[in-house]
Amino acid sequence: MKKFKGLVKNAFKLGLAYRAHFFVSLIGVPLALIIYYYLWGSIFSYSGQSVLNGYTFLELITYYALSMVVGMLTYVDVDAWMGNDIKSGVVVSDFLRPISYIWNLFYVTCGFRSLAFIIEVIPTILIAIFFIKVPVPSILYFVFFLISLIFAFLLNYFLTFCVGLTAFWFKEIYGLRKIKTAIKAFLEGGLIPLTFFPLSFQVVFKFLPFQYMRFVPINFYLQKYTLMEAWPLFLIQLIWIGVFYLIAVFVYKKAFKKFAGAGV
């Protein structure tokens, strides 16, 4: 009963916290789209081309709208929670159940993302549709988009969880988290489509996990991949998920052994 009350209280507080978030997104999204609209509008017209690095103007604006949506749906904050919990020692009680710490936080994250879907994603989609004629993919590609989106979410979760684990060894991980966010933002294609990078870079990116967290799902929606290319991409996403999952479990067990006895 106590736990239930606690959860309700938290949901309540969340509601209040999200109220502010809600209004900020409501203003932030059209703001961002306006910026990109004007910026790229002038770039496209100045260059005189209708397609730049594989994207038309409409597709590019849609790209940014999608980038926001994918970002909202795959956003994971566990490294911040872990940083705080581990620093303050609160995490020790979670130690009693090793594996479920990973999944426990996962379910909570899912909960937040579901809430975000209603509060942030739907308004974003509505605003985007209001601004531009958003291209709609075929059902097949939309399904591909959804699948790659779920994989992207899982991938981001385990990667972020691994970053959070460093808190067992470093007192403060705020700086480390910032670096991870910066690298990720740059390399996952959230700020500019990866096709704008020199070819040599694009090849390297294919071997890094980042593009599979945002760039790939967006491109599925925009139908930029052929059917032949689709399956290998899913496979690579799954491989990266596996890699980070294994690292997470392995490192977590190590942390548990090292600290559960001594106390954090």
Next chain:
Amino acid sequence: MTRAGIFKKGMQLTLSQDMAYKWNFLITVIATMFKDFIGPLIIILIYTSTSGIPGWSLYEFLLFQGTLTLVFGFGHFAFVQIPAKVISGVRRGTFDKYLLKPVDTLFYLTAIATDWDGLGQVAVGLALIIFAFIKLNLAISLNFWIYVLLILVAFIFQYAIMVLISALTFLIVQSWALLDLFFKISDFARYPSSVYGVGLRFMLTFFFPIAISAYYPSIVLINGFSIKLLLEAVIPVFVFFILSLYVWKLAMRKYTSAGG
């Protein structure tokens, strides 16, 4: 003069505090610098595969971005801790301790607001400016000094915004969202006003002197200035500055009547 003494002590203490976790401090500075290089990198990417942004050559745009980074970096270094401390203090019920000091509350908050993380950003901004300056073959002319002056005006604007957000914490609930919003709106400043339509430009210049941050100084350095331009750039900022101090006074009055 004791005011200077208090400021000096405040900077000393904030430095010690920021360095309390040495590694984290270093990494945070590096992370922030990293983030600041991303903007210019993206611009370079755009300029290598397209004709770029009309009216701005690559190095002119980098100058613009460098100026922006410098201004926001200084805002981070000198002012962003003001709303941060106010919001945290109000939320945790510890704000009163600032009111127990024998000096003006805003002055005290400003004196202890130094965030040494921000130096990284300032460094990146300066590096970009110097780089672009050299590539553009600019000289230390009158334009340059007006440029410096306008940057100082931009610093004042940063201060005014931070004070305003802090003040609004007392007048509105959850103003950390405002801080968020501020940075979102600041995104507008990331690109030159000439990119936006006339209406938006007017709004940016007169109702929200964001443009002062990077656009006006850069334009002056590259193209020269006119008295009209200067007035457009400077007057809205000073009006805004005075407004922010006034709202702060209001906020303090409300807080002392409600007792926090």
Next chain:
Amino acid sequence: MENIVTVKNLKKVYKTHKRKQGLLNAVKSIFFREYENKEALKGISFEIKKGEIIGLIGPNGAGKSTTIKTLSGFLFPTEGEVTSMGFTPWKSRAKYVKNLGVVLGQKEQLWWDLPAVDTFYLSKELYDIPKKAFKKRLNFMVKLLDVEKVMHTPVRDMSLGERMKCKLIAALLHNPKLVLLDEPSIGLDVIAKDRFRDFIKLVNKKYGTTFIVTTHDMQEIEQLCKNIIIINHGKIIYNGPIKEIKKEFLTSKFMDIKLESKGTKFKFKSCNVVEQDDYEIKIQVDTQKTKIKEVINYLLSKYDVADILISDPPIEKIIQKIFQRKHEEV
């Protein structure tokens, strides 16, 4: 002795917004907010003399913190006059606070990640304390409270007691004439509390500093203060010496009797046996109905008494009674 603080008819009404439960109301509260008035202080008046150590007691929500905040200068009242050290606190806050020291027991006042000594030196700048006087006073207090070494460690690494001592020093460095202590010894162990009390008394004697102490710890009040102000529901219920309270509300005494040899079960009129075993009897005597002398005579005649200890009931009980009595009156 002249007054350092004079409060006349202090009234404070707060506007708070009603927080209703439930999801529907949470949504409503995004757009509409209902307000209600709360009378925290209903017109209190009191005076504090220079050099006093006075206790301010009352249950939570009684109006204590409102009073303290008003005296601190960052809360202004709905009605009434307050004169403290010649100032109206909220009108010239910065100037007024120069002579005020405040210790907020449960809130951090020192810079968390830094050694306490750094906060001390910041105070030196803030209050413009000349170097010599500062060092002299700092050394004096640091030696007395035994924090010479500890003050160089980060506050976050200090124990609660050490932190409290440093907070106290920080509040006294500028030699304030008036010091407000809000729950200062919460969480301290007995020894620390003792040292703390001795320190306050010493400073009070040596420098004539006036102290107002807010606390729930009755023992502390008894040991530190001669006079107390009891506040409840925004009104002053009692303002005067502790002695008088004890006299008026003291209707029983506790007796702890130690025996040489086993005794029979104790029974005497108007006596309540709290505890009894083979060699000890603890009783509560209703002094309105029985004289202590009679009980002693009875004990001596019936038992093989080794020792008798007579004490007053704990002051909490007395205060509780006062609250109850006033509640009934209301």
